[in-house]
Amino acid sequence: MIRVNSYAASTIQVAENQTIISTGRYALVRHPMYAGVIPMLIGMPVALGSWWGLCMIPVLLSALIWRLLDEERFLVRNRPGYAEYRDKVRYRLVPFIW
Numbered sequence: 001m002i003r004v005n006s007y008a009a010s011t012i013q014v015a016e017n018q019t020i021i022s023t024g025r026y027a028l029v030r031h032p033m034y035a036g037v038i039p040m041l042i043g044m045p046v047a048l049g050s051w052w053g054l055c056m057i058p059v060l061l062s063a064l065i066w067r068l069l070d071e072e073r074f075l076v077r078n079r080p081g082y083a084e085y086r087d088k089v090r091y092r093l094v095p096f097i098w
Contacts, residue, residue, distance in 0.1 A: 020085050028095050030086065031068055035093045038064075068092060 025032035041060050045053025072092075075082040092098055 018079070020079070020081050022085055022089065027089060029091045029093055030072070030089050031092055034064055034068055038093070 029035055038061070041057055041064075045051075045057070072086065076086065
């Protein structure tokens with residue numbers, strides 16, 4: 001995903017000349033990198049046998065969803081064309097679900 005979206009960063013921002021990617025995985029869900037984190041959040045505690053880690057999944061998922069929603073609000077306000085992309089690609093993380 002980083003190769004396709006070289007603008008991915010820990011800080012939500014809009015760069016000059018940044019384009020909206022709407023092909024590949026971005027044609028299915030608006031946040032494929034976040035979608036890829038979900039199996040990792042679940043798989044790591046399972047692989048490590050950590051029950052405490054499993055208990056943290058709701059907290060971590062809540063934080064991930066909060067960031068995703070915050071990022072979408074920011075992009076709609078600051079990135080021309082993002083609202084149209086959002087309307088075209090209905091699902092945020094999981095196709096046909098959300």
